[in-house]
Amino acid sequence: MxxxxxxxxxxxxxxxxxxxxxxxxxxxxxxxxxxxxxxxxxxxxxxxxxxxxxxxxxxxxxxxxxxxxxxxxxxxxxxxxxxxxxxxxxxxxxxxxxxxxxxxxxxxxxxxxxxxxxxxxxxxxxxxxxxxxxxxxxxxxxxxxxxxxxxxxxxxxxxxxxxxxxxxxxxxxxxxRVESAIWSKFVHNCAINPVSALTGLRPAQIMQTAAARALMEHVIDEILQVVQALGISLPEADPRAEILAHCRERMNQPSMLQHLRAGRPTEIGALNEALLERAAPLGLSLPYNHAVVLAIRALEAAATLAPVHD
CATH class of the missing domain: 3.40.50.720 (NAD(P)-binding Rossmann-like Domain)
Structure with missing residues (x-):
């Protein structure tokens, strides 16, 4: 082959x-x-x-x-x-x-x-x-x-x-039901990756940091609103519990954090930005997801700027 x-x-x-x-x-x-x-x-x-x-x-x-x-x-x-x-x-x-x-x-x-x-x-x-x-x-x-x-x-x-x-x-x-599996991973990544990239914390560290966990929980709330509105059936009975359990077990660097640290574009366009695109026709407002998208895009842009020497 x-x-x-x-x-x-x-x-x-x-x-x-x-x-x-x-x-x-x-x-x-x-x-x-x-x-x-x-x-x-x-x-x-x-x-x-x-x-x-x-x-x-x-x-x-x-x-x-x-x-x-x-x-x-x-x-x-x-x-x-x-x-x-x-x-x-x-x-x-x-x-x-x-x-x-x-x-x-x-x-x-x-x-x-x-x-x-x-x-x-x-x-x-x-x-x-x-x-x-x-x-x-x-x-x-x-x-x-x-x-x-x-x-x-x-x-x-x-x-x-x-x-x-x-x-x-x-x-x-x-x-x-591969589309259902893809959406399950999509939900996980939208919840975890941008919070890790913005804070520099690994998933288990997010769970140990009150402010970071609170931000992630707000992001999850909005993600699940979109999933419900679209009528998507996820394989997990309790997606929130699965995400939190997944975080507790992991000390890896999510790809979005790796990309930012390397000065490379991230996958935000296929994650939270794509979520915003799916939410707009439904009339759903996702302020936390909107904020993390703007922050990630700003950090991507910052990586392309010439260094400033004070």
């Missing part, structure tokens, strides 16, 4: 390496020549919950050099999903398909628009990783990954892909 990895950040390295270890031929696409050089010269280098690993791969900055592949693993930031979908459409063989394990809403829809629902798998993962430089990742938490077909069918290819990941020590469950 030949797989194109589109997006070689921390999570791309973790899941791409797992597929390569399973026997797949992995070719990586990244627009940064330094990342491609590191991948070609050193391979994907991982440390963390599954031990230290070095996985040899091919890599390129040119989508045309991917050749024809059987699967495209899409793990770019949400703002790049439409472009990644076009890359996938160009490189996938006749029976090829894409898998997205990205954060946020809109990614599944973008891939379906480009490829058709019958060629798209999607899901969520509660694995955590921290980038440690080009082609290097620290796998900080071994969590559950949930995957499903966009059509809702439990197909042989879905089962086979799950077995590849399981054989490499990763927990995977399959679902016929």
């Amino acid at each position: 030949k797989i194109a990895l589109i997006g070689t950040g921390a999570m791309g390295c973790i899941f791409g390496a797992a597929l390569a270890r399973s026997g797949a031929e992995l070719v990586c696409l990244d627009r940064n020549p330094a990342v491609v050089a590191a991948l070609q010269e050193q391979g994907i280098r991982l440390r963390g919950v599954l031990g230290e690993q070095v996985v040899a791969v091919r890599a390129t900055t040119d989508p045309a050099q991917l050749g024809q592949v059987d699967m495209a693993l899409v793990l770019v930031d949400a703002a790049a999903t439409a472009a990644a979908a076009e890359v996938a459409r160009a490189c996938l063989g006749e029976d090829g398909f894409a898998l997205s394990l990205q954060n946020g809403i809109g990614n599944l829809e973008a891939l379906v628009a480009a490829l058709g629902a019958s060629r798209v798998l999607a899901g969520i993962t509660y694995n955590s990783g921290t980038g440690e430089g080009p082609a290097r990742s620290w796998h900080t938490h071994l969590g559950l990954t949930t995957m499903g077909e966009a059509t809702g069918n439990l197909t042989p290819r879905l089962q086979a892909l799950a077995e590849r990941f399981r054989a490499q020590g990763m927990a995977v469950e399959l679902t016929s």
Whole structure:
């Protein structure tokens, strides 16, 4: 099986390496020549919950050099999903398909628009990783990954892909309601990620800090208003309790905090900003979510300004 990895950040390295270890031929696409050089010269280098690993791969900055592949693993930031979908459409063989394990809403829809629902798998993962430089990742938490077909069918290819990941020590469950699973992760990320990014606190530290926890609870209140108004059925009986329990257990750096610290754009557009877009036609006001979006956007802009020397 030949797989194109589109997006070689921390999570791309973790899941791409797992597929390569399973026997797949992995070719990586990244627009940064330094990342491609590191991948070609050193391979994907991982440390963390599954031990230290070095996985040899091919890599390129040119989508045309991917050749024809059987699967495209899409793990770019949400703002790049439409472009990644076009890359996938160009490189996938006749029976090829894409898998997205990205954060946020809109990614599944973008891939379906480009490829058709019958060629798209999607899901969520509660694995955590921290980038440690080009082609290097620290796998900080071994969590559950949930995957499903966009059509809702439990197909042989879905089962086979799950077995590849399981054989490499990763927990995977399959679902016929992948959109519900995506919204569950979306709710978690909207609640936790911007509060962590704004305060510099990790999830467990948010729970230990009264002001940060209060801010997160207000954000959760508004998120659940939108979920209820849209009639979305989440898999959790008590989403708030699940979010708080999740926070208590985790000392990872959420991706939004990592991106801000690296001076990179965040995924706020596919998270709380997307939530505001869904709320507007419903006539719902989300002042706390609006405030955190403005604050994150201001910090993104600040990272592009020239330093001021007093």
